[in-house]
Amino acid sequence: MAGRRFVVEADGGSRGNPGPAGYGAVVRDGDTGRIIAEAAEFIGHATNNVAEYKGLIAGLKAARDLDPDASVDVRMDSKLVVEQMSGRWKIKHPDMQPLAAEARTVLPRGQVKYTWIPRERNKDADRLANEAMDAGKAGRQWEPKAPKAAAAVVEEPPLETAAPKAGWAGDADLGTPTTFVLLRHGETHLTPEKRFSGSGGTDPELSEKGRWQAERAAEALAARGSVQAVVASPMLRTRQTAETVAARFGLDVRYEDGLREVDFGAWEGLTFGEVQERHPEDLTAWLGSAKARPTGGGESFTTLTHRVGVARDKVLARYPGKTVLVVSHVSPIKTLVRLALGAPPDALYRMELSAASLCAVQYYADGNASVRLLNDTGHLR
Known part of the structure; x- marks a missing residue:
């Protein structure tokens, strides 16, 4: 049986470097983002780097204790x-x-991958490290806080799985970036009518025009000759689009469930006007908050952002330095672009993304991202 997925966030600090030092680490559920374990310790006189490594080791051990077969994203x-x-x-x-040698022995190397994040996204581990140093200053060791009675269940992932904001990397040699060429699937019979078509509906196939669009996209990409791998949402319309392009390159398609379209619940198959007429309050809430869900138990954009971010990280880990064709849907592609830009959630409503259009994002070794192309439809003219 496959193990669970965890995210380990770790940090360490030293007041003086070297000086009084401590570390902190949290383990999150890889699907919900909920913190399920914490660790912290005052380690005496040490450097920042020593404290950071000790935080890493403690986080890995906490994850191993929860499930030794888990895959871990540090x-x-x-x-x-x-x-x-x-x-x-x-x-x-x-x-x-x-x-470093000790950290490598905690879990098998194939179960652990490492990702850089900016400090503002590592607040929980940083908080614990400072609590540990404060405890050491007071002459005691850090102790976990008592759990609150009847704690509420967190229904939405608490963290924004965004790529770090793009910036200049100075003179560092960051190597070849990983490029995502983002292709929205071709039209279905629902597309021209602008009907909600997510992962909770009928899963329509490509229309005749949609198949033609997929062929044109394949021709355009083949002319550039740069695609080295193809990853797609497992829905029928994306499978058909991806397989059309992959055939031109002689590549197989790898399917990633995190790239499927958002579930629109009871709105599936309806136009915007029909939803506005039947579910006006739910629609207003949905347009006003990324945490709001469509009527009938659909997905929020917060949930979508989390799973798309996880899918992005998996593809980056599998194809470093490669050009990867990612065939997906409106919402996941817009989310990848938004995260690369560091834009707020409502930026999703400010992007146009036509059927069979192309976008491109490059990801660098230091965690930065750069949007290179948006909604290119030149191959369809």
Whole structure:
């Protein structure tokens, strides 16, 4: 039986570097984002880097104790630790070498991957590290807070799985970026009527025009000759579009469930006007908040953002430095673009994304992203 998926966020700090030091780590459920374990400790006099490594080890051990077969995505704001543990930088400092070796023994290497995140996305681990240092200053060790009685169930993922904001990387050699060429599927019979068509509806196939659009996209991409892998949503219209393009390159299609369209609940198959007439209050709430769900138990954009972010990270880990064709739907593609831009959730409503259009995003080794193309339909003219 396959293990669970965890996200480990870890951090460490030293007041003086070296100085009084401590670490903190959290383990999140990989599907919901909910924190399911915490660890922190005051470690005495040490450097920031030593504290960061000890935080990493504690987070990995906490994940292992929950499920030794789990796949773990480690996210840290220490570029040094991420690059060293990913094998891209050598570990020269004698204090770091045994710590890195210990971290590698906690879980099998194939179960763990490392991702850099900006400090503002590592607040929980940073908070715990500071609590540990405060406890050490008071002459005691950190202790976890008592759980609140009848704690409420978190229904939405609490974290924004966004790519870090793009920026200049100075003179660092970041290597070849990973490029996502984002292709929206061709038309179905619902597309010209502008009807809600998500993952909770009838899963329509491509129309005759949609098949023609897929062929034109395949021709345009083949002319560029740059696609090295194809990943797609498992829905019928995206499968048909992806297989048309993949055949031109002699590639197989890998399907990723996180790239499927949002579930529109009771709105599936309806036009915007019909939803406005039948469910006006729900529609207003949905347009006003990324946490609101369509009528009838559909998905919120917050939930969509989480699963798309997880899918993005999986593809980046599998195809570093490659050009990957990602065949998906309006909402997931807009979400990938939004996250790359660091734009707010309501930016989804400010993008046009035509059937069989192309976008492109590049992701760099330091975690930065750059949008290179948006809604290109030149191949359809």
